[in-house]
Amino acid sequence: MTNDMISAVTTENPVSSAEPGEPRISSRTRLVNAGLSVLLLVVVLGVLEAVSRSGLVSILLVPPPSAIFSTLWGGLTSGIYWLPLFDSLWAGFSGFLIAALLGFTIGGLLASLPRLERILFPYVVAFQSTPMIAIAPLIIIWVGFGIQSKIVVVTVVCFFPILVNTLQGLRLRDRDRQELAIALGATRWQVFRYIRLPGSMPYVFAGLHVSAIFALIGAIVAEFVGARGGIGTMMNEQRALFNVPGVFAILIILMVVGLTVNLLMKALERRVTFWSREKN
Amino acid sequence: MKTNRPTDPILTVENLSKSYSGSTDPGALVLSSVNLSIAKSEFVSIIGPSGCGKTTLMKICAGLLSKSGGTVSFAGKAGTPPPSKMGVVFQSAALLPWRTVLANIMLPATIQHADMDKARQRARELLDMLNLKNIESKYPWELSGGMQQRVSIARSLVLEPEVLFMDEPFGALDAMTREKLNLDLQDIHTRTGATIMFVTHNISEAVFLSDRIVAMAARPGRIADIIDVDLGRPRTQDSYVDEDFREIETRVRNSFDRAAALA
Numbered sequence: 001m002t003n004d005m006i007s008a009v010t011t012e013n014p015v016s017s018a019e020p021g022e023p024r025i026s027s028r029t030r031l032v033n034a035g036l037s038v039l040l041l042v043v044v045l046g047v048l049e050a051v052s053r054s055g056l057v058s059i060l061l062v063p064p065p066s067a068i069f070s071t072l073w074g075g076l077t078s079g080i081y082w083l084p085l086f087d088s089l090w091a092g093f094s095g096f097l098i099a100a101l102l103g104f105t106i107g108g109l110l111a112s113l114p115r116l117e118r119i120l121f122p123y124v125v126a127f128q129s130t131p132m133i134a135i136a137p138l139i140i141i142w143v144g145f146g147i148q149s150k151i152v153v154v155t156v157v158c159f160f161p162i163l164v165n166t167l168q169g170l171r172l173r174d175r176d177r178q179e180l181a182i183a184l185g186a187t188r189w190q191v192f193r194y195i196r197l198p199g200s201m202p203y204v205f206a207g208l209h210v211s212a213i214f215a216l217i218g219a220i221v222a223e224f225v226g227a228r229g230g231i232g233t234m235m236n237e238q239r240a241l242f243n244v245p246g247v248f249a250i251l252i253i254l255m256v257v258g259l260t261v262n263l264l265m266k267a268l269e270r271r272v273t274f275w276s277r278e279k280n
Numbered sequence: 281m282k283t284n285r286p287t288d289p290i291l292t293v294e295n296l297s298k299s300y301s302g303s304t305d306p307g308a309l310v311l312s313s314v315n316l317s318i319a320k321s322e323f324v325s326i327i328g329p330s331g332c333g334k335t336t337l338m339k340i341c342a343g344l345l346s347k348s349g350g351t352v353s354f355a356g357k358a359g360t361p362p363p364s365k366m367g368v369v370f371q372s373a374a375l376l377p378w379r380t381v382l383a384n385i386m387l388p389a390t391i392q393h394a395d396m397d398k399a400r401q402r403a404r405e406l407l408d409m410l411n412l413k414n415i416e417s418k419y420p421w422e423l424s425g426g427m428q429q430r431v432s433i434a435r436s437l438v439l440e441p442e443v444l445f446m447d448e449p450f451g452a453l454d455a456m457t458r459e460k461l462n463l464d465l466q467d468i469h470t471r472t473g474a475t476i477m478f479v480t481h482n483i484s485e486a487v488f489l490s491d492r493i494v495a496m497a498a499r500p501g502r503i504a505d506i507i508d509v510d511l512g513r514p515r516t517q518d519s520y521v522d523e524d525f526r527e528i529e530t531r532v533r534n535s536f537d538r539a540a541a542l543a
């Protein structure tokens with residue numbers, strides 16, 4: 001009965017309806033699933049703890065989870081993570097913003113200049129298929145060891161997904177909408193402003209979402225290959241000291257940051273493109 | 281043919297032909313030598329078998345598609361009606377999913393920089409008339425297909441067009457809603473004096489609404505017959521069982537069948 005009520009509500013309000021093909025899940029099943037996820041984590045941590053303490057593997061290589069958490073807790077309370085973390089996040093954030101601005105503007109420009117787009121498209125595809133992170137070492141050589149080089153690496157890594165997605169979104173041509181635009185006598189600018197731009201948003205936000213994760217990776221890798229400061233550098237130092245719990249503690253922090261970025265982007269995406277999963 | 285030449289035509293189509301492939305050989309023609317004049321405030325329905333070129337003809341008249349030969353003129357001048365004077369209802373509702381119902385209906389006013397307050401007032405009147413109360417801040421995907429189509433009708437009417445092109449606007453609706461909207465459309469037609477070109481598959485709907493009915497034949501699309509509907513107005517639900525109504529319906533059905541047999 002609860003089941004019926006829930007599906008009745010979801011059909012009436014498509015915003016919360018499941019995607020087509022996805023089975024409807026009751027809240028009870030969802031609770032059970034969440035419980036099982038937590039159980040899995042507890043079991044894995046327990047096994048690691050046991051293996052590590054049993055002496056089967058070196059405690060130096062596989063530290064017991066308890067040691068990792070106490071290192072993490074110590075670091076958090078003494079505050080050693082905050083400054084490097086802020087450093088990396090700042091580089092990631094500013095690089096991401098620059099890439100978003102550039103990718104979106106250039107995407108818009110190319111979409112309105114189809115000839116130029118056709119000429120440049122092979123190169124865009126080529127760059128997009130290259131793992132851009134691989135040029136991080138070069139950028140360090142060109143730009144130096146400061147925060148600027150990190151920002152440049154992040155920008156380069158984030159730029160192409162945003163550009164390609166913007167292009168793809170703006171290139172969509174829906175015949176009905178085009179004819180509607182002609183029937184209404186819309187100018188080129190009005191077509192862009194009222195039809196193509198809003199229509200491209202699901203694509204643009206898919207690009208931004210991917211890039212937001214790339215931004216974090218970009219900042220850390222830039223630090224791995226020489227950029228000064230930041231949480232990546234700190235991780236590298238821990239590694240050099242063979243402080244494996246320290247490395248794991250930072251990994252956990254990065255995981256939390258990554259999850260947060262993911263959730264933030266998803267929330268933003270939902271807000272802006274709320275209409276997109278439902279259309280047609 | 282007398283009925284093909286009203287004395288005061290507002291929309292005239294002469295010797296119109298269309299081929300989508302650009303080739304001019306007869307086999308490629310979707311429309312061939314179509315001649316039609318529509319008088320001011322006249323309600324003309326286009327019927328014919330699926331694929332005979334009804335949508336194509338309507339879109340060329342509305343300036344949404346290029347023609348391959350012939351002329352279209354509006355108010356005595358070559359060319360199609362300017363966007364400010366026409367409304368179009370598409371076979372699919374073609375609403376923008378990111379705009380609310382009200383914003384969708386207001387889109388023509390936004391694009392043409394019309395008086396927004398007046399348009400908003402008119403939009404609300406239309407929502408009332410089309411039985412769409414309390415949905416102005418909903419989104420198109422929250423509505424049924426029939427409601428979406430009614431919203432798109434409201435959008436086509438918001439700037440009070442002189443010419444209205446409608447492509448099977450009630451095709452997706454149940455019979456009851458359809459009859460109700462036919463009454464509303466007749467009402468709109470009488471009150472605004474708009475010239476209406478109405479594409480439909482439904483013969484009794486065509487008879488109910490039209491001053492004239494154009495029956496098309498396929499391959500190539502052409503006009504097979506034009507039938508005058510000399511029934512008084514306003515027509516009511518009772519008209520459907522009227523003897524004269526039934527007789528015209530039969531004539532249209534015969535034309536329709538003959539046109540279909542030609543293909």
Ligand SMILES: Nc1ncnc2c1ncn2[C@@H]1O[C@H](COP(=O)(O)OP(=O)(O)OP(=O)(O)O)[C@@H](O)[C@H]1O
Nearest residue numbers: 300301310328329330331332333334335336337501
């Ligand atoms: N964009 C197009 N490109 C090529 N051929 C087309 C195109 N649109 C329509 N046609 C062809 O032109 C012919 C007429 O199509 P049209 O859509 O005008 O028919 P219709 O009478 O409106 O049919 P229906 O009643 O099914 O809507 C069809 O044979 C169709 O295959």
Ligand SMILES: [Mg+2]
Nearest residue numbers: 334335371447
């Ligand atoms: Mg059609």
